[in-house]
Amino acid sequence: MxxxxxxxxxxxxxxxxxxxxxxxxxxxxxxxxxxxxxxxxxxxxxxxxxxxxxxxxxxxxxxxxxxxxxxxxxDKTQVNSEEVLQYSVQKIDEIEAQIKDLEKIKKTLQDLTVQCSGSRSSDGRCPIITSLTGGDSHE
Amino acid sequence: MxxxxxxxxxxxxxxxxxxxxxxxxxxxxxxxxxxxxxxxxxxxxxxxxxxxxxxxxxxxxxxxxxxxxxxxxxDKTQVNSEEVLQYSVQKIDEIEAQIKDLEKIKKTLQDLTVQCSGSRSSDGRCPIITSLTGGDSHE
DNA sequence: CTTGACTTTGTACCTAAGTACAGGGAGGAT
DNA sequence: ATCCTCCCTGTACTTAGGTACAAAGTCAAG
Incomplete structure (x- = not known):
């Protein structure tokens, strides 16, 4: 029922x-x-x-x-707690790594937008575009 | 050539x-x-x-x-800078939202692992599992 | 002239977590 | 008996960003 x-x-x-x-x-x-x-x-x-x-x-x-x-x-053996704990700790590490990546990306993007707002009156070319296009800066 | x-x-x-x-x-x-x-x-x-x-x-x-x-x-009109800027600002917002979500997840997971490490000697059931399984806590 | 490395196209496959749909059967109310 | 709603299976499609492969054509060296 x-x-x-x-x-x-x-x-x-x-x-x-x-x-x-x-x-x-x-x-x-x-x-x-x-x-x-x-x-x-x-x-x-x-x-x-x-x-x-x-x-x-x-x-x-x-x-x-x-x-x-x-x-x-x-599986109800006494060890299960240990395994789940390890799983979670690993997952926390992964999440931390993701957050770090995102923070870095955010910073880069913020720097670019600041430059972009600052230099707008010069030639109309956005520094975001030019910085991404030309200058082989990071490799 | x-x-x-x-x-x-x-x-x-x-x-x-x-x-x-x-x-x-x-x-x-x-x-x-x-x-x-x-x-x-x-x-x-x-x-x-x-x-x-x-x-x-x-x-x-x-x-x-x-x-x-x-x-x-x-498109080399003078306005392009404005548009790219907006795009980037929006992307920054999205990234911030993602980071916030991840921080929250991380905190939850950390709380659970702390509980798990603390209460390990009691009954062998990991609090991570029991908290996820039973207690309809958030809905 | 043959071999091997390269290129072409088109199509299918990959991960992740589902969603959608077609074609058919079942249950209950009228 | 008919209608509507639900359920079944199996297959294909979805997003995103590619990767892999087959069959065929091309190019340069020996």
Missing amino acids: TGLKISEVAEKSNVNIETVRYYEKRQLIPEPPRTRAGYRIFSLEDVDRIKFIKRSQELGFTLNEIKQLISISD | TGLKISEVAEKSNVNIETVRYYEKRQLIPEPPRTRAGYRIFSLEDVDRIKFIKRSQELGFTLNEIKQLISISD
């Missing part, structure tokens, strides 16, 4: 129906049992798992990483 | 040969003239343009945006 149809599970977990089927195919959720007619029957645990997937994605994990995360957390 | 073959232009601008053809198809570089046999003939300006594209990509511009940038800079 607690069985949910695909549209129900999709709605409860705020994803598209196709996404549910896609997660099943990617083996991120277990293969659900079926009615005699072939309809999938989901449980509230499936809803929780999909929400877990979505929250993990927001934290920057890919579906493959999430699959790993799930298998670690399903 | 200054004509460059595709492999030469690719090497000089540090991209794959296929990438050069791809940029031509995407109209990021002008259609080069051909020899009677159909071989493309490039110039040093093409090398500069490809380098421009690559540098712009590093600054976070997409190929479509770069195409715009090129058409603005080719």
Whole structure:
């Protein structure tokens, strides 16, 4: 009686129906049992798992990483905590690297726009363009 | 005599040969003239343009945006500077938003790992997993 | 003249995370 | 019995920026 149809599970977990089927195919959720007619029957645990997937994605994990995360957390040995921790620390490092790259890009772009605003009255050529075009400055 | 073959232009601008053809198809570089046999003939300006594209990509511009940038800079009216400036300012905003998102993700992940390291001796369940799985905390 | 390195075109494949659609079956209300 | 809505499968398409490959033509050296 607690069985949910695909549209129900999709709605409860705020994803598209196709996404549910896609997660099943990617083996991120277990293969659900079926009615005699072939309809999938989901449980509230499936809803929780999909929400877990979505929250993990927001934290920057890919579906493959999430699959790993799930298998670690399903495996209830005492060591699992260690592995997940390592995963997360690594992910934090990756995010930090991304932030650094973006900061650098931002700085470059800001420098260029400052130059551009400053020298506008001279010849009409934007320093952003000329700096990108000509001067083989960084290689 | 200054004509460059595709492999030469690719090497000089540090991209794959296929990438050069791809940029031509995407109209990021002008259609080069051909020899009677159909071989493309490039110039040093093409090398500069490809380098421009690559540098712009590093600054976070997409190929479509770069195409715009090129058409603005080719159009030598006095207003071009203004447009490029606006483009860049907008891009800076986008980058800032991205950085903010990443900072937030990083903070969440850090909080979780701190909790995880702290409470490791209790029951072996990692707080990262349990916090993602159960507690419908944010929605 | 043959070999090897290069070029041409067109098409298909790649990652990531889905979305869309076609063609068919099922369930329940009228 | 019919209608509407839902579900099934399988396949193709999407974005972005390329990469890879096959079959064929070209060029220069030996």
